[in-house]
Amino acid sequence: MSSKMTIARLRAAYAAGTLTPTQLMDDIRERSAQYTDRNIWIHQLTEAELQPYLEALEHKAIDSHPLWGIPFAIKDNIDLAGIPTTAGCPEFAYTPSESAQVVQQLIDAGAIPVGKANLDQFATGLNGTRSPYGPGRNAFDPQYISGGSSAGSAVSVALGLASFSLGTDTAGSGRVPACFNNLVGLKPTRGLLSSTGLVPACRSLDCISIFALTADDANEVLACAEGFDERDGYSRANPFANQSRHYGYRQGALKVGIIPAAQLKFFGDAAYEKAYRETLDSLSGLEFEFVEIDYEPFNEAALLLYEGPWVSERYIACQPLIDEKPEVIHPVVRAIIEPGGRPLATDLFKAQYRLEVLKQKCLAQMEGLDCLLTPTAGRLFTVEELLQEPILYNSQLGYYTNFMNLLDMTSVAVPTTFTDAGMPFGITLVGHHFSDRALLSIANRIQQGLALPLGVEPAGKASAEQAGRHTNPVSNPDWIDVLVCGAHLEGLPLNWQLSERGAVLKQATATAPVYRMYALAGGPPYRPGLVLDEAEGAAIDVEIWSMPAAEFGSFVAGIPAPLGIGKVRLADGSSVSGFICEPYGLQGAVEITRFGGWRAYLTSKA
Numbered sequence: 302m303s304s305k306m307t308i309a310r311l312r313a314a315y316a317a318g319t320l321t322p323t324q325l326m327d328d329i330r331e332r333s334a335q336y337t338d339r340n341i342w343i344h345q346l347t348e349a350e351l352q353p354y355l356e357a358l359e360h361k362a363i364d365s366h367p368l369w370g371i372p373f374a375i376k377d378n379i380d381l382a383g384i385p386t387t388a389g390c391p392e393f394a395y396t397p398s399e400s401a402q403v404v405q406q407l408i409d410a411g412a413i414p415v416g417k418a419n420l421d422q423f424a425t426g427l428n429g430t431r432s433p434y435g436p437g438r439n440a441f442d443p444q445y446i447s448g449g450s451s452a453g454s455a456v457s458v459a460l461g462l463a464s465f466s467l468g469t470d471t472a473g474s475g476r477v478p479a480c481f482n483n484l485v486g487l488k489p490t491r492g493l494l495s496s497t498g499l500v501p502a503c504r505s506l507d508c509i510s511i512f513a514l515t516a517d518d519a520n521e522v523l524a525c526a527e528g529f530d531e532r533d534g535y536s537r538a539n540p541f542a543n544q545s546r547h548y549g550y551r552q553g554a555l556k557v558g559i560i561p562a563a564q565l566k567f568f569g570d571a572a573y574e575k576a577y578r579e580t581l582d583s584l585s586g587l588e589f590e591f592v593e594i595d596y597e598p599f600n601e602a603a604l605l606l607y608e609g610p611w612v613s614e615r616y617i618a619c620q621p622l623i624d625e626k627p628e629v630i631h632p633v634v635r636a637i638i639e640p641g642g643r644p645l646a647t648d649l650f651k652a653q654y655r656l657e658v659l660k661q662k663c664l665a666q667m668e669g670l671d672c673l674l675t676p677t678a679g680r681l682f683t684v685e686e687l688l689q690e691p692i693l694y695n696s697q698l699g700y701y702t703n704f705m706n707l708l709d710m711t712s713v714a715v716p717t718t719f720t721d722a723g724m725p726f727g728i729t730l731v732g733h734h735f736s737d738r739a740l741l742s743i744a745n746r747i748q749q750g751l752a753l754p755l756g757v758e759p760a761g762k763a764s765a766e767q768a769g770r771h772t773n774p775v776s777n778p779d780w781i782d783v784l785v786c787g788a789h790l791e792g793l794p795l796n797w798q799l800s801e802r803g804a805v806l807k808q809a810t811a812t813a814p815v816y817r818m819y820a821l822a823g824g825p826p827y828r829p830g831l832v833l834d835e836a837e838g839a840a841i842d843v844e845i846w847s848m849p850a851a852e853f854g855s856f857v858a859g860i861p862a863p864l865g866i867g868k869v870r871l872a873d874g875s876s877v878s879g880f881i882c883e884p885y886g887l888q889g890a891v892e893i894t895r896f897g898g899w900r901a902y903l904t905s906k907a
Contacts, residue, residue: 303461303756308371308518309770311464315363315370322355322370322413329372329415329462336460338443340435341453343377344384345416354413361411368525369411374457374466375404376450377417378424379509380498384414388500389422389432389450392629393622401498402533403467403509403526410525415463418453422631423619424469424502425638426450427477427698430687431631440482440757441724444683448478448698451510455482458512459756465513465522471502472606473678473702475510476714476729480677483725483756485744486714487511487519490734491706492537494523495530503614505535506606506706514755516713516745517771520548523737542778542850543735549775550749551742557584558594558666558673568697570680576726577676580717584674587750592670598662603703605656607637607696610649611707616641633691660708664733669805671777672740673731675701677714681724701729709733713740715747733779742775781853782807784869784879786818786843787829787899794826798859802852811840811898813870819882820902821863822889829899830864830882830890840872842898843879862886 304310314320333345363369375381378388380397381404387394400408408414421431429437429452437452439445440459447456451468455478458466468475470488479486487510494509501507511526513519524545530536559581567574581591605611615638616623622630623639630638667673678701682694705712711734716727730740749772783804788795791806812831815838819830831841848856857866863886869879896902 303459303514303758304754306461306464307514307755308368308464308521311371312363312369322358325370325372326351326355326413326415332460333462336462339438339440339447339456339460340419340432341437341456341460341462342416343387343389343419343434343453346384346414350384351413354408358411363411366411367521368407371412371464372415373407373412374415374418374454374463376420376454376466376468378420378469378500378502379404379467381414381417384417386417386500388424389420389434390622390629390631391433392626397498399498402495402528402530404498406526406528407522412525415457418451418457418466420452420454421450421474422634423500423615423638424450424471424474425615425634426695427473427702428682428687428691428695429478430684430691431633433631436684436688438684444685445724446481446682446684446687448481448678450474451478451512455479455484455486455512458482458484458514461756465511465518468510468512469499469502470508470510471506471706473699473705475508475512476702476712477678477698479512479714480716480727481681481725483716483727483753484714485513485516485519485716485748487513487523487737487741488705488712489523489527489737490537490543490711491709492533492535493527493539493735493737495528495533495536497530497532501614501618503611504618505614506611508706516715516741516748519713520545520738520741520771540735543738545738547738547742547775547778549742549745549771549773551739551746552774552776554588554590555671555743556590556592556669558670559591560596560675561593564596564600565676566679566697566700567676568680572720572722572724573676573678573680573726576718576720577728580726580728583717583751584747587746591674594666594673598659599704599708600700602656602659602663602707603699605652606699606703606707609652610644611652612638612641613644613649614641636692656707663704663708667733672736672743675729675731677701677727677729705731711736711740713744715744716753717747717751718753736779739778745771779850780847781850782877783846783848783853783856783866784843784877785846786831786841786880788826789846789880790844790899798856799846799848802848802856804846804848804852807845807847809842809844811842811872813872813874814838814840815870816841817892817894818896818899819887819890820893821882821886828864829893829902830886831869831880832882832884832887839894839897841894842900843869845877
């Protein structure tokens, strides 16, 4: 059923007239009754509560509302107007008059809320067992944990009870449940989605996250949910390079950081360790080049989240209950949060100083990489194991996730394989903040390349077409390839204009055989001009340099006439931005095409 719940499939069914939103919501209600043992819902909307949303669709055109009739689940620490928000604690509950901004934007785009989903109380946990509404249980096997804290949000999508869902992710709650339930889990850049209407866990680190069956769907939902919110002090405007038009199918070879074997931890789970090795083998076949990094600074940053003063933010969020009714808080959650009232301001500053040092070490290692790749989780626990050892095992679940928001990074969890026992496994792609679309585009490539079943589907049901329909090619938006043919070549007088901007030599190659080269008048520095001549041109030796996009504008602004940047055709038929010459610049120039390139010409003059 899950594959039929993708946004594209549902919209196609609506357009064909084979399905209506009312029929779909009736079907979801019936099928939800089959999964009461999973403890998915804290509040599933009744027919009467759903009716206003269904009626509103009658006044919305499907063509102009990208989520028209698409059902979604909402983690119950995010407000939906008129429905109680509990944060997994009945005594905390309140009924908001307005929906969270993100929820309202999704509804405005035509999405239909199915219900409020179960969670680890106050979003404290990565396992899903810390709830008075029952432990969240895995969509594939109820003996295993769902992952948390966004337990019900993930399981609802995996079981086809929602097309997508909202979770939250402070320490990994939008990624660990995705791994355990065969989903894409997007932890957006902090502040990209508004936190207005979200019960805070750690106010300065919180992120509303997205669970979806495919990277395509995650991108579609993100496009509808994102937006600057002046009411949210942590809100951030999305830059052009990270907007939805830059999502697609990532092209070319990828250089990806991985954790050395000595620093990997699977906590005794041989099946997950094997699945990780198989994943790397599979991705090697998809042009992934792996480079080992030192994970220790990432891990040290991760430990600050719960062992450092940031736990005080969780204390602030729950302080009225801790002060007045501590007994109503889940015992494990209380044990974690209560110490948060003790750290001093000096502890916070010391931790922040150390965090900045760690951040520099981590970011330095990611230079030149397209992303970092980690296991999403090292071990899949049973519910019984977590109930018996709730603190240690939960901590182990965060080994690969807890650093993310402290270091202001973005990540996408992606399914990659199944264990021999049929349980899902996946990896997480990690990038700088505002790399959401770049990471989703790599996730799209992985999904189309591996073609796994979607959610809980029988093996063999998936196809690359189901996993992703976006095939428009995209490249790394942080870098721009520049073709040089003269004084900017490696070792020549103007190469500093590239190297000092952080550009790196990508390849030495040749143009298509359609160019003529001239030694221009003037100098030093002496420069050539490249001119297109389809009839009598030749192949010219050139270099391709990859330059940080942030430096490209200043580089182009410094290019003197008659030279400029245009599209130059290469021998392989592709085109790249590179140096070209305006025709008037050829006055007084000497044609040197016969030398096949600037270096050969200079050698002839030596």
